[in-house]
Amino acid sequence: MSNWQWWIRWPYLLVFVATANVFTDRPCAAQKHGESGNIDFATHVLPILDAKCVSCHGAEKHESGLRLDSRDAAFRGGDNGPAIVAKDADASLVLQVLTGEHASIERMPLEQEPLSNQQIDFIRNWIDQGAEWPESHASPVTQHWAFSPPVRPELPVLDINDWVRNPIDRFVLRKLREHAADPAAPADKATLLRRLSLDLLGLPPSLSQVDEFLADESTDAVAAQIEQLLRSPHFGERWGKLWLDAARYADSDGFEKDKPRFVWAYRDWVINAINADMPYDQFVIRQIAGDQLPNASPEDVVATGFCNAMLNEEGGVDPEQFRTEGLFRSYGLHWQKRVRIDHSMCTVSFPQVRPDFSNGILPSVRVLE
Numbered sequence: 001m002s003n004w005q006w007w008i009r010w011p012y013l014l015v016f017v018a019t020a021n022v023f024t025d026r027p028c029a030a031q032k033h034g035e036s037g038n039i040d041f042a043t044h045v046l047p048i049l050d051a052k053c054v055s056c057h058g059a060e061k062h063e064s065g066l067r068l069d070s071r072d073a074a075f076r077g078g079d080n081g082p083a084i085v086a087k088d089a090d091a092s093l094v095l096q097v098l099t100g101e102h103a104s105i106e107r108m109p110l111e112q113e114p115l116s117n118q119q120i121d122f123i124r125n126w127i128d129q130g131a132e133w134p135e136s137h138a139s140p141v142t143q144h145w146a147f148s149p150p151v152r153p154e155l156p157v158l159d160i161n162d163w164v165r166n167p168i169d170r171f172v173l174r175k176l177r178e179h180a181a182d183p184a185a186p187a188d189k190a191t192l193l194r195r196l197s198l199d200l201l202g203l204p205p206s207l208s209q210v211d212e213f214l215a216d217e218s219t220d221a222v223a224a225q226i227e228q229l230l231r232s233p234h235f236g237e238r239w240g241k242l243w244l245d246a247a248r249y250a251d252s253d254g255f256e257k258d259k260p261r262f263v264w265a266y267r268d269w270v271i272n273a274i275n276a277d278m279p280y281d282q283f284v285i286r287q288i289a290g291d292q293l294p295n296a297s298p299e300d301v302v303a304t305g306f307c308n309a310m311l312n313e314e315g316g317v318d319p320e321q322f323r324t325e326g327l328f329r330s331y332g333l334h335w336q337k338r339v340r341i342d343h344s345m346c347t348v349s350f351p352q353v354r355p356d357f358s359n360g361i362l363p364s365v366r367v368l369e
Helices: 003-017 041-052 071-076 093-099 116-129 167-178 190-202 207-213 221-230 233-246 265-277 280-292 300-309 319-331
Strands: 340-341 365-367
Touching: 041 300, 093 116, 190 207, 190 221, 190 233, 190 265, 233 265, 280 300
Parallel strands: none
Antiparallel strands: 340 365
């Protein structure tokens, strides 16, 4: 399905249906994580490096000449020699330091909790398996993920497929196996309906809805119930809240005065747009520049409430500074260098970052080296 509403919610629904009968209260058997199966760098190793290592061994700071945010730099090592020796974890400096087994270097990371046994196993097995560091992660990320096109992952290859009903089930089952857990028995229909209703509408089902669903013995009863919930006006309220939170919407100004603000029409526009299954591109265009569309309707103008930043009337606040910072947040842009608004009146042309912003100039911006 092409509309934005479906590409947001349909994968979620598949995950929900696939996991509705997955989790079990039974304790799973103990297993040394990482010993079975291949270790995936992006899934198992990169998150550890990002969380535990790159703050001291990254682009901005590289203690002992070592960087672990770049493939070439990591294999090259630093002042103490190569950090990673492919297929020989015991000879790899990075593992020796992380486990505290190096003769002259204390355990890392400093001033943090040591890595868990599972994290150590991930790194150890990754190195022993050849320390494959894919090209897609070879260099530090220089572009925000939101501006990168999505890439469909390869489906996990499983030796048992009788439980799998759709492609997402393959990922669920793989994760269960990593934790030595088995799929639970299917949930009963009343439980399934409650989960569906709470997830899609944020409300529990009524008794009459439960009775109607239990009485429906057709093979497409679940699919029909999902369609019925999607048609509810509460769907837009439930999922519109997530967008309104990201847009920093509020019924009042907040801060110390918290004065009322009358922008409820924008809130209602978001809810109605989601319920109407408005295509995502139109949903975004109308919020950013609805008033600039040819023959703009009153609803198109209301949609630009997205750009209506909150007000701060605290003493000493520069209104223009607060407005500009709010617009940066609203448009989701990221400056690669720190920016400070001050009274130097040194201007930077905004089209370098995004075209058609006001008159093309940001007031009072100075880029700090």
